[in-house]
Amino acid sequence: MNESHLRKLIQQAVVQTLEKESGSAQENQADTTLKPGQVPVAVSNRHIHLSEIAVERLFGKGHQLTKKKNLSQPGQFAAEETVTLIGPKGRIERVRVLGPARGATQVEVSLYDGFTFGVTPPVRSSGDIEGTPGIKIQGPRGQLTIDKGLICAARHIHMHPDDAAQFGVKDGDLVQIMVNSERPLTFDRTLIRVSEKYKLEMHIDLDEANAAGIKQGAVGELKPGT
Incomplete structure (x- = not known):
């Protein structure tokens, strides 16, 4: 092994x-x-917030996120949809998408997850993504690479x-x-x-x-x- x-x-x-x-x-x-x-x-747990453009890119034109269950914070939900995150050294599958869609795509992982990807996520507050690393995201209908947005949430x-x-x-x-x-x-x-x-x-x-x-x-x- x-x-x-x-x-x-x-x-x-x-x-x-x-x-x-x-x-x-x-x-x-x-x-x-x-x-x-x-x-x-x-x-x-690790999860991802997607922009509306990213949702369509990964799941198909016109796709809307499907609610799986409500989250503890009002108005937020865990979606049925999942994606695969791909870094230079590895990947993690079935990463849950959280809804509703946001203005910008943001990936929240642990520092340990960074070892799997081969990318070190900086510790940031949610929404503070300037200067953060990007990552490749694979969905069932497409793939995209973001140039920023990978963080370890403070x-x-x-x-x-x-x-x-x-x-x-x-x-x-x-x-x-x-x-x-x-x-x-x-x-x-x-x-x-x-x-x-x-x-x-x-x-x-x-x-x-x-x-x-x-x-x-x-x-x-x-x-x-x-």
Whole structure:
């Protein structure tokens, strides 16, 4: 068994375990009774946001994304459609498309995924894609190569303005979140994102969830930090 194949098997095992035990930001979180200062934590698997042009390029002219299930954030959904991401050293298949379509295509993966692709994704806030690497995307009806848009999403907390007022924070603040799991960990420099459209929830990726032993229903305790 060569090193590349072994790495792929390890990656698949980690992903499958976390998806079973941790839940995902691509699914609605189970209702959790929160104590003051607590934030529900969701694990976000790799996914892609497509522009309308990219949707047609990959799935055919006039194609509209088909909703598979609603996401925890209002108005967002996981689509039935998936794509293959192709880098200079490898590929990852069945990457979930999230809807609705956006103005620009953005691919969100973990740092570990970057080893598979042979591309190092920078840690960025969603939407901050200037100067980021591109990647090749394969769909059932076509292929395209984006020249930017591959990122590792910075850990962040979605908040409604009412939540922000309660916690005493504002959009763009950086805080610390302590997760008391089997492998307790404090996540520093966690970005606060505030919008009328948001529901209270922290998003971390699979690498971070694995490091902290995050399971479904996990919560974190917020305190201001830098």
